[in-house]
Amino acid sequence: MAIYAIWNNKGGVGKSYLTFQLASEYARQNRDKRVLVIDMCPQANSSSMLLGGMVDGEERLTEIHSSQARKTISGYIEDRIRSPYMSPNSGAGYITQVSTHNNRIPSNLFLVVGDDQLEIQASRVTSATFPGPQDAWRIVHIWIRDLIADIQASWNDEDCCVFIDCNPSFSIYTELALTAAERLLIPFSADGSSKRAVKAVLSLVYGVRRYQGYPQSDFFLETTRYRMALPDIYMYIGNRLTQMNSSSASAFKTVDNEIGDEIWGVWQSSPQTFCIHPNGSPTPSSRRAFKTMFQYEVNDANTASIVSGALGIPIASLTAGKKNLAGKIITVNQSQLDKQVPNITQLVQNLE
Template sequence: MPLEGSYAIWNNRGGSGKTNLTYHLAIKYAYKNPDKTVLVVDMCPQADLSHAFLGDDDEGHDYVSQIGSLKKNPMILDGQQFIPRTVSGYLDLFTSVGLPNNVDPRTFLFNVSKFNNQLPRNVYLLCGDTSLELLGKAMDLKRSATTVTPYANPWRTITQSLRVFVHKIGERRGIKLMTFIDTNSSFNIATEIALAAADRIILPVSEEHLHRNGFEYLFSLLYGFSQPSSIYSYYRHYSFYYRADENGVKLPKIHLILCKAASTTKEPMLGISCNQSPKAEEIESCWHFVYDVYTKHRDAFEVHSNERMSPRPSSSSSNSERYSTISVNNHTNNFLSIETFEEFMRQYVMHISNDTNVVSRIAVKSHSPLLAFKNPHHSHEYQSNTQNFDKALNDIVERI
């Protein structure tokens, strides 16, 4: 198939590093796979990912807001209607009248290398839009069929509107397409559309916020495995997972959980004592809860093939060593059988140093790929952290 894969980077908690990860992962994948087209979709209303890719214009004005307000690069439909070349422009058009036959979806895309020559030429962006949240209110009305729509099943069609876009791009002859979708923390219609467009989920988490309740809520939102309370169970037919099942909308599977290590600094966070970070036994208990969910609902996790487990580390190893990454073997077609907690952790969980988060944020703000360690003006510690993050990105790409 021309569509190599589609990944949503999602967590229902803000500040988990979704945008940073999407930015760097897309760039790293594009550099390592120059024969493939990399599509990046910004489905977060803040549009930070698009700001990182496109930056400012020659006069120092924010490019993304000008695209969204039709001041830059508008799309002209039927010679008279102007549409923003953003994700909001596409969704508004699609949910109102469908995608006209004379509209090539590639018209909405920006080649990011034209805005920053440090970026690879095979990365294309469906630009974010700060109007996405406002548009979501209208799309919710259309999806619930309280207004006239051109669709027999508006809930299914609108929920899969971005999936249609991705597949239409992938249908182009000669294209091998890989898609990365940045998402919003709020579980609104934009997030639901983003998740419905992806086949797999990469889930960034942090040890500082690791708690069983967080995973329990996450699993309940997307898959309905458990509810925080049974008091409102009679409303479950309004939930996303229930409606998706009812309308035949495919839900993505969890491919990889990226766990950022807890910060080693002791700076308190907004009135919260720094000693409130979870203890080692609490973190271990949380991972056992996730493993228990896996044993009961394996169909929610991506089944990895063409891979073999790395040798089991000794019991004296550190967490990052104990749950090491797998190695790839392209000479076998056997599906991986995971029967133990340790095997689950090595297969689905990757640990990343917290220090690399600072490096990745600086690169995003400077509209640059992760090339900072080549700059002799940076400190040895900074260069070391950048190299560590670059290695982590390589490991993630190897597992995609």
């Protein structure tokens, strides 16, 4: 089993869109595996896309959120707030088979639905880390790991792959997601703020000091104290990049190189922070080999990207032609699909 968290300490880099595409394509390519998405973002955007998109998906989200038994991530968190230091082993009751709501999604893909109540619960989760046993912080921070273990046990420990969609803010529920993950995918966009955000990821999670004497995060200090495993950096992904002319391509390359330099510096000092892939591959010995292994670029499919998410149709299954989007006819061109489909297909082939 592999558990991937998709996170960057910056909004607008397409974490939820990437989660939707990667999980759907992984399920399509690996029909013999169960695929699980855990939506840890209060906006529940990846849940909306998986359940059918901007109209149908939102209606299904409303139905799920309105049910008396809240079959969402917040429902599970509520279970854990009531039983903070001993798992109720209830996680399997919170999964939804996505294809029962959206037949565009492979039947082997399952979802723990996102919920905006995570924001309201955050302070109650944080308060659970203070009373109780001496290692209360550690116990609370493995709640999502317990959730995954419950679900995997209900699947008789069959091989599966998990994708966790994270919120950009470094809140308690983001911390829970990261302590559950084994591998970290870091999306970024081609702008200067993405460089700062990548620095923040390295600082908050891995304790890389941004400035001399800069304090390290409580999360890093506590995970170190309890000797808890942190997710290995698996790949950083330039997401939905637009390169329309030589100047934009040059601008992207400059930003891309700056971000790459940051992570290359971490590799040189702490290579154990990274996950060598695929298994058995030689350790990168040069900047070029490092970039080949740990960097990937996903082009923007423009209108096709928007239609894919808005209709809940994975980009690899979307066809060219006219589409009805909230009562308006939108045309998807094959050239748009050709920009992104190969990227997503190949990227998933690099996931183990």
